[in-house]
Amino acid sequence: MKFPARVFSEVITHLFKKPATCGYPVTKAKVMPEFRGRIDFDSAKCIGCQMCVKVCPAKAIQIKLAAEQPPAPAQVEGQPPVAAKKKFDCFMDLGCCVYCWQCAETCPKKALITTQDFELAKIKRQDLKRHYK
Secondary structure (H helix, E strand, O other): OHHHHHHHHHHHHHHOOOOOOOOOOOOOOOOOOOOOOOEEEOOOOOOOOOHHHHHOOOOOEEEEEOOOOOOOOOOOOOOOOOOOOOOEEEEEEOOOOOOOOHHHHHOOOOOEEEOOOOOOOOOOHHHHEEEEO
């Protein structure tokens, strides 16, 4: 009859021990400052240089000219015409992204913004494709 006594003593010791697991998702997980999460896009800063597309090892990012462009600025008489700033959209496939952040590190205008967001689980793979405007 040593077996039930051993089990009982084991149960009692584990009742008062600190849990080995964390309380996620009830309590938010703490991420390290160096953690590489999802990338965001700031269209106002993008100049369409395509550097991010060229350095992406997973080919998970595309930069395209936006369908809606801002109106051309009014031309002042006697001044040379000023070209309107073009607007670009970013298409990112988070299912292919390896979160290396090379795109954000090479962007000369810092249009790609690094985040620590890691909660990206989706039921359909198509939902991992993002269109940033």
